[in-house]
Amino acid sequence: MGKVFSIATMELRRWLRERSNIFFVFVFPILMVLMIGLMFGSSNLRIGVVVEPGDRLGPELIDDLDRQGIEVVAISSTEAGVTAVERGELEGLLVLESSGSPRFAARPDTAAEIGTLLEASLARASIQYRVADLMAERLELDSAQSLTIVNRAAAMSPPLVTVESETVGSALFGEAETRFDLGASQQLVLFVFLTSLASSGQLILSRKLGVIRRMTATPTSSLTVLLGETAGRYLIALVQALFIVGATMFLFGVNWGSLFGVGWIIALFCLVGTGAGMLLGSISSNEEQASGVGVMLALGLAAPGGAMVPAEIFSNTMRTVAKLTPHSWALQGLGELQFRGGGVGDIMAELAVLATFAVVLLLAATLSLRRNITP
Amino acid sequence: MILECKSIRKRFGDHTVVDDVSFYIAPGETYGLLGPNGAGKTTTISIVCGLLGKDGGEVLIKGQQMNTGTVSLRSAIGYVPQEIALYPELSARENLVFFGRLQGFKGPQLKRRVDEVLDVIGLADRADDLVAEFSGGMTRRLNIGVGMTHRPELLILDEPTVGVDPQSRNAILGAVERLATEGMAVLYTTHYMEEAERLCNRVGIIDHGSVIAEGTQRDLVRQIGQLDRVTIESPGALSPLVEQIEALTFVSTASAKEGQLRVLLRDGGRNLTRILHLFEDNDVEVRGVQIDVPDLEAVFLHLTGRALRD
Numbered sequence: 066m067g068k069v070f071s072i073a074t075m076e077l078r079r080w081l082r083e084r085s086n087i088f089f090v091f092v093f094p095i096l097m098v099l100m101i102g103l104m105f106g107s108s109n110l111r112i113g114v115v116v117e118p119g120d121r122l123g124p125e126l127i128d129d130l131d132r133q134g135i136e137v138v139a140i141s142s143t144e145a146g147v148t149a150v151e152r153g154e155l156e157g158l159l160v161l162e163s164s165g166s167p168r169f170a171a172r173p174d175t176a177a178e179i180g181t182l183l184e185a186s187l188a189r190a191s192i193q194y195r196v197a198d199l200m201a202e203r204l205e206l207d208s209a210q211s212l213t214i215v216n217r218a219a220a221m222s223p224p225l226v227t228v229e230s231e232t233v234g235s236a237l238f239g240e241a242e243t244r245f246d247l248g249a250s251q252q253l254v255l256f257v258f259l260t261s262l263a264s265s266g267q268l269i270l271s272r273k274l275g276v277i278r279r280m281t282a283t284p285t286s287s288l289t290v291l292l293g294e295t296a297g298r299y300l301i302a303l304v305q306a307l308f309i310v311g312a313t314m315f316l317f318g319v320n321w322g323s324l325f326g327v328g329w330i331i332a333l334f335c336l337v338g339t340g341a342g343m344l345l346g347s348i349s350s351n352e353e354q355a356s357g358v359g360v361m362l363a364l365g366l367a368a369p370g371g372a373m374v375p376a377e378i379f380s381n382t383m384r385t386v387a388k389l390t391p392h393s394w395a396l397q398g399l400g401e402l403q404f405r406g407g408g409v410g411d412i413m414a415e416l417a418v419l420a421t422f423a424v425v426l427l428l429a430a431t432l433s434l435r436r437n438i439t440p
Numbered sequence: 441m442i443l444e445c446k447s448i449r450k451r452f453g454d455h456t457v458v459d460d461v462s463f464y465i466a467p468g469e470t471y472g473l474l475g476p477n478g479a480g481k482t483t484t485i486s487i488v489c490g491l492l493g494k495d496g497g498e499v500l501i502k503g504q505q506m507n508t509g510t511v512s513l514r515s516a517i518g519y520v521p522q523e524i525a526l527y528p529e530l531s532a533r534e535n536l537v538f539f540g541r542l543q544g545f546k547g548p549q550l551k552r553r554v555d556e557v558l559d560v561i562g563l564a565d566r567a568d569d570l571v572a573e574f575s576g577g578m579t580r581r582l583n584i585g586v587g588m589t590h591r592p593e594l595l596i597l598d599e600p601t602v603g604v605d606p607q608s609r610n611a612i613l614g615a616v617e618r619l620a621t622e623g624m625a626v627l628y629t630t631h632y633m634e635e636a637e638r639l640c641n642r643v644g645i646i647d648h649g650s651v652i653a654e655g656t657q658r659d660l661v662r663q664i665g666q667l668d669r670v671t672i673e674s675p676g677a678l679s680p681l682v683e684q685i686e687a688l689t690f691v692s693t694a695s696a697k698e699g700q701l702r703v704l705l706r707d708g709g710r711n712l713t714r715i716l717h718l719f720e721d722n723d724v725e726v727r728g729v730q731i732d733v734p735d736l737e738a739v740f741l742h743l744t745g746r747a748l749r750d
Binding site: 067068071072075078079082083271274275276278279280281282283284285286 | 491512517523524525534538539543586
């Protein structure tokens with residue numbers, strides 16, 4: 066096992082020495098997740114609220130905003146809130162003062178949307194105060210007395226209409242927690258496979274240089290060399306996958322769901338990528354050929370597999386075609402974990418299919434490469 | 441014997457590339473396989489290292505059968521392939537450490553061996569530089585270094601000086617000479633006869649997959665009955681001397697032409713003084729003397745009718 070580990074870690078080291086790999090493994094996927102998130106992702110609005118002492122609207126307003134699915138963030142001062150809006154940390158800021166009208170701040174591109182939303186919310190939250198104030202003025206009552214009457218009347222009012230709703234079928238898209246969730250899983254699948262296929266060039270170079278042959282001239286069996294080369298490519302795919310998961314969690318707060326389940330999908334999908342990379346590396350005659358075919362294959366499988374656009378918008382025929390790609394099964398499993406709160410038990414079918422892909426590809430690669438290695 | 445090859449044969453399709461090749465190497469001996477490109481040297485070496493299966497014959501390393509599946513005996517061999525089989529993205533040290541690990545070394549022992557090898561191949565000061573940044577000569581030296589990291593009993597070098605500058609070639613030959621002096625047996629293939637002459641105790645001349653002659657350089661020259669040639673330049677009258685020189689028992693022929701006297705004789709180095717005495721006795725001035733001893737090139741030419749580099 067020591068020699069297998071030596072060969073594997075040396076392959077990883079070679080991989081990381083290549084500057085272009087650093088960009089394509091560590092920078093490019095994150096940029097893609099960011100771009101897709103910014104362009105297509107949806108997100109809950111975050112509104113900061115500054116409530117000054119003596120203001121009576123605060124609690125009702127916060128309840129109302131919350132009922133609409135808006136994230137309300139308590140802000141200590143107007144200045145801090147304005148800064149947060151300017152930095153894009155909040156979509157809007159509402160300042161509730163004890164005297165005077167409520168004020169709001171938003172960026173020019175969202176000012177109209179935020180303004181309309183807050184005005185409607187303010188109108189709903191303040192209606193009982195307006196009625197109470199009117200009663201106090203017309204009936205010459207105390208303000209507090211009027212408000213109590215209005216609140217009691219509101220509590221006694223029977224609901225005018227009862228609306229009952231029922232959801233039929235499952236949602237086309239699961240419930241994403243952040244705008245980056247979907248893009249992150251797509252890029253994970255796309256880049257793990259792409260990186261695995263790209264690493265085949267390294268294998269071809271080793272063959273061409275005669276290094277693999279030289280390894281077999283040492284007291285190292287062909288099987289050990291084969292296992293080492295396979296483990297090396299698996300390690301590369303694993304580094305790619307773990308980096309995307311870790312970085313998107315840390316940078317964008319992506320919710321991956323059950324990490325145990327994600328771990329299983331990554332472990333098997335990396336094996337699929339490794340098998341594909343090894344097979345490509347063993348049958349290609351040079352790095353250029355492997356690189357061209359690799360990129361074509363990686364993108365050609367990612368597109369129908371749902372790693373570029375969600376498979377949910379495909380036609381039924383295309384969805385059936387997508388099932389022929391390992392990408393589709395990996396994304397289906399990840400979607401179950403991310404958007405539907407599933408666990409390992411819910412993705413057993415996906416794991417079984419990925420394992421089958423991995424076994425078939427690794428077997429084919431081993432047989433093909435063994436012909437190159439074994440005297 | 442550290443290595444015994446007995447009647448090994450190898451065919452690729454209808455083409456026989458190694459045909460009944462036999463030779464042996466004793467511990468501490470440097471044996472050269474001299475032959476032109478395509479003669480079967482690399483195939484023979486690949487069979488010896490267990491990298492290629494054979495169709496007949498046997499290879500014994502330290503008396504034990506060596507086959508493609510024999511892994512344990514490989515630690516006795518240090519294989520230096522003709523191509524630069526190194527990782528260009530790694531440093532010299534990393535390459536040595538990696539192959540050292542495959543030889544079973546680890547920890548302080550591995551570090552010590554790597555440092556020793558870096559010293560021997562003269563790359564200690566460039567140990568941590570990437571191989572991709574090395575010159576052709578430096579990569580060749582490292583290529584050899586990797587083969588001797590584990591201090592093998594038999595070092596096999598397949599044309600290790602192909603494409604290197606004269607300075608690096610000299611350094612490589614010097615390193616091989618040192619290893620041989622320290623008792624390492626060496627199997628050295630080349631198509632440069634001067635390298636074989638300088639390094640090898642014995643030489644096997646291989647052509648079209650067969651060893652056509654074997655022995656020390658002197659044995660081989662003797663086998664083909666070649667004579668030394670002495671050329672003496674002089675402004676004086678040489679014709680009168682020709683008859684006197686031809687009368688000497690060790691001289692085969694002598695001729696004078698354009699200020700040069702050419703003599704074919706046995707043991708040119710030893711008998712030259714007697715010829716020069718005749719010049720002195722006849723008061724003929726000598727301006728230059730050259731002795732050409734028959735070399736392996738001449739042997740090869742004699743045996744095959746072709747030059748080594750044809």
